Amino acid sequence: MEMTKSSGAEVKTRGHILIEDVVKVYDPEGAAVMAVDHCSLEIEAGEICMIVGPSGCGKTTLLNAIAGFHEITSGRILLDGEVLCSAQKPRAEPGPDRIVVFQNGALFPWKTNLENVVFGPVMQGRMTKAEALDRGRAMMADAGLAGVEHNYPGEVSSGMRRRVEIVRALMNNPAVLLLDEPYRALDSLTKSVMHEALLEIYYKNKVTIFFITHDLEEAIFLGHRVAIMTTRPCKPKKLLTVDIPHPRDYSVLTSKRFRELMQETSEAVHEEARKAFQAGEREG
Amino acid sequence: MAAGGARRINARVVTHGLVSILIFLVLWEVGSRSKVWLAWDAFGPLRDLIAAFGLKTHYLPWIGAVPAPSAVFKAWMGVIDQAGYWQSWYMSFQRVLGGFVAAMLIGIPYGLMLAVSRTAHGINFPVFESLRPIPPLAWVPASIIFWPTQELAIMFITFLGAFYTIVINVVGGAKSIDGRFFQAAQSMGASKWDIFKRIVLPGTLPSIMVGSAVGMGITWEVVVAAEMISGGGSQMGGSGGGLGFFIWNSYVGGSYEQIVVGMISIGIAGYVSSELLRSLGTYVTPWLRVR
Numbered sequence: 001m002e003m004t005k006s007s008g009a010e011v012k013t014r015g016h017i018l019i020e021d022v023v024k025v026y027d028p029e030g031a032a033v034m035a036v037d038h039c040s041l042e043i044e045a046g047e048i049c050m051i052v053g054p055s056g057c058g059k060t061t062l063l064n065a066i067a068g069f070h071e072i073t074s075g076r077i078l079l080d081g082e083v084l085c086s087a088q089k090p091r092a093e094p095g096p097d098r099i100v101v102f103q104n105g106a107l108f109p110w111k112t113n114l115e116n117v118v119f120g121p122v123m124q125g126r127m128t129k130a131e132a133l134d135r136g137r138a139m140m141a142d143a144g145l146a147g148v149e150h151n152y153p154g155e156v157s158s159g160m161r162r163r164v165e166i167v168r169a170l171m172n173n174p175a176v177l178l179l180d181e182p183y184r185a186l187d188s189l190t191k192s193v194m195h196e197a198l199l200e201i202y203y204k205n206k207v208t209i210f211f212i213t214h215d216l217e218e219a220i221f222l223g224h225r226v227a228i229m230t231t232r233p234c235k236p237k238k239l240l241t242v243d244i245p246h247p248r249d250y251s252v253l254t255s256k257r258f259r260e261l262m263q264e265t266s267e268a269v270h271e272e273a274r275k276a277f278q279a280g281e282r283e284g
Numbered sequence: 285m286a287a288g289g290a291r292r293i294n295a296r297v298v299t300h301g302l303v304s305i306l307i308f309l310v311l312w313e314v315g316s317r318s319k320v321w322l323a324w325d326a327f328g329p330l331r332d333l334i335a336a337f338g339l340k341t342h343y344l345p346w347i348g349a350v351p352a353p354s355a356v357f358k359a360w361m362g363v364i365d366q367a368g369y370w371q372s373w374y375m376s377f378q379r380v381l382g383g384f385v386a387a388m389l390i391g392i393p394y395g396l397m398l399a400v401s402r403t404a405h406g407i408n409f410p411v412f413e414s415l416r417p418i419p420p421l422a423w424v425p426a427s428i429i430f431w432p433t434q435e436l437a438i439m440f441i442t443f444l445g446a447f448y449t450i451v452i453n454v455v456g457g458a459k460s461i462d463g464r465f466f467q468a469a470q471s472m473g474a475s476k477w478d479i480f481k482r483i484v485l486p487g488t489l490p491s492i493m494v495g496s497a498v499g500m501g502i503t504w505e506v507v508v509a510a511e512m513i514s515g516g517g518s519q520m521g522g523s524g525g526g527l528g529f530f531i532w533n534s535y536v537g538g539s540y541e542q543i544v545v546g547m548i549s550i551g552i553a554g555y556v557s558s559e560l561l562r563s564l565g566t567y568v569t570p571w572l573r574v575r
Binding site: 067068069094095096098099100102104106108109110111119120123124152153154172 | 462464465467468469470471472473474475478482483486487489569570571572
C-alpha cells in the first residue's frame with residue numbers, strides 16, 4: 001500500500017521521544033508520594049521501546065504524562081524536539097499524535113468496530129466520512145479484521161477487540177503509540193498470536209511504540225530495547241538492547257539468544273518485583 | 285440457526301407464561317368459590333383451622349371474599365362494549381403519557397446538565413434532593429390549587445412520579461461512564477460538543493431507558509391514586525374519569541366484579557406501556573442486544 005511507503009519515509013522524522021529528568025509527586029493531603037523519580041529516557045523514532053516493571057511502579061504515570069492525561073511535577077518531555085510538558089506547563093495537550101491503547105480497552109461499545117476505527121480522522125476533520133470508511137475497511141482487512149466491521153466490540157473476542165483498538169489508534173496517523181499493558185487480560189495463547197499480529201501491523205505502519213508491560217518475555221520478544229524500571233519511585237534501572245533482528249516471529253522465543261537475554265535481565269526484574277511486593281505488604 | 289433458536293426459546297417462554305396465568309386463574313376460581321365447597325363435611329378440619337385464627341368459617345379468608353374470575357370475566361364482557369370503559373383507558377393513558385413525556389423531555393436534559401456541570405450540580409442538587417422525598421400524592425391538593433384544570437393537575441402528579449427517577453438515573457448513568465472513553469475521544473481530537481454528543485449521550489442511554497421503565501411504573505401507580513383522590517375530572521362526567529376513577533366508582537356503586545375488572549385493566553395497561561418502552565430501549569441501544 002502506498003500509505004506504508006509514505007509513513008516509512010516519515011520514520012526518521014516523527015516519533016522521537018525525549019524524557020528529561022521527569023519527577024512526579026502525588027500529593028494527597030500532604031503525604032507526598034513520589035511516583036516517578038528523575039527519570040530520563042530517549043526513544044528513537046520508529047523504535048519499539050518496552051517499559052518493564054512491577055505493577056504499580058509508576059510506569060503508567062509516565063505514559064499518562066506523555067499522553068497528556070496527568071501532570072508532571074518537574075523535568076520535561078519532548079516529542080520531535082517540541083516540549084510536550086515541563087515544570088512551566090505541567091500537563092501536555094492530548095492529541096492524535098500520541099494515541100493510547102488502554103489496559104482493558106477503550107473501544108466505544110455503542111459504536112461498531114468500523115465506526116470506532118473512523119472516529120479519529122473524522123473528528124480531526126482530516127478525512128471525509130467516506131474516505132475514512134474506505135481507509136478504515138482497508139486497514140481492518142490488513143489486520144485480519146475483515147468481516148467484523150459492522151459488529152459491535154462486545155460481539156467479538158477480546159483479542160480482536162485489541163486489534164480493532166490498535167487499528168483505531170493507527171488511523172490517527174500517530175507519531176507514537178502508547179500501549180498500557182494491552183494484552184494483560186488475554187490468555188497466553190491469544191497473547192502469542194497478538195504479539196505476531198502487532199509486529200505485522202508495526203512492519204506495515206512504522207510508528208514509535210511505547211509499550212508498558214510486566215511480562216519480560218513479551219518485552220524481549222517485541223522490543224528493540226527494554227527499559228527495566230525500578231519499583232516506585234520509577235526510573236530506568238537497566239536498559240537492554242535486544243540484538244535479535246526484526247522482523248521476528250514466534251520461533252525467536254526458543255532461540256538461544258532470547259534465552260540468554262532472558263537470563264541476563266530476569267534477575268533485575270525479579271529483584272524489583274520483590275521490592276514492590278515487600279513495599280506493598282508494608283503499605284497494606 | 286440463531287433465529288430458530290431464539291424462536292424456540294420464545295415459544296417456551298410463551299407456554300410458560302400461559303400455563304402460569306392458567307394456574308393462577310384456576311386457584312383463584314377455586315378459592316373464591318370456597319363458600320360452596322368449604323361447607324362440605326370433608327373440610328371440617330380446615331374449617332376448624334380457620335376458626336382457630338378467629339376468622340369466619342364459611343369461606344376461605346381473603347380469597348373467598350374476592351369475586352371469581354368467571355364472574356369478573358362476565359362483568360368485563362358487560363363493560364367492554366361501553367364507550368365509558370374505553371374512555372377510562374383513554375383518559376388514564378393520556379395522563380400517564382402526558383406526565384411521562386414531560387418528565388423525559390425535562391428530566392433527561394436536566395439530569396445531563398447536573399452530570400456535566402459541577403456548578404449546575406452544586407446549585408440544583410440540594411433543592412432537588414429535598415423535593416424528591418415528597419411523595420407525588422402529597423402534591424395532589426397543592427397541584428389542584430396551582431393548576432388551572434384538573435387534567436393538568438393530574439398530569440403534574442404523574443410527571444413528578446417519573447421525573448425524579450429519570451433524573452437520578454441520568455445523573456448516575458452519565459457519571460459512571462468510563463473515564464478512558466473521554467481520554468480516548470480527547471486524544472483523537474473530539475471537541476467538547478463531540479464528546480457530549482458521541483460519548484456522554486450514548487453512554488447514558490442505557491440508564492435513561494432503565495430510569496424511564498421504572499418511572500413508567502411509578503406513573504401508573506400515581507395516576508390511579510390521583511384519579512381516585514381528585515374524582516377523576518368532574519367535567520368529564522362520571523365514568524370518563526380514568527381507570528382509577530372507574531375502580532372507585534365501582535366500589536361506590538357496590539360492583540365488586542368491576543373493581544377487579546378495573547384492577548386487571550390497569551395491570552394490562554401498565555404491562556403494555558412497559559413492554560413498548562422495553563422495545564424502544566432495545567431499539568435505541570443495539571449494542572446491548574449482543575450479550
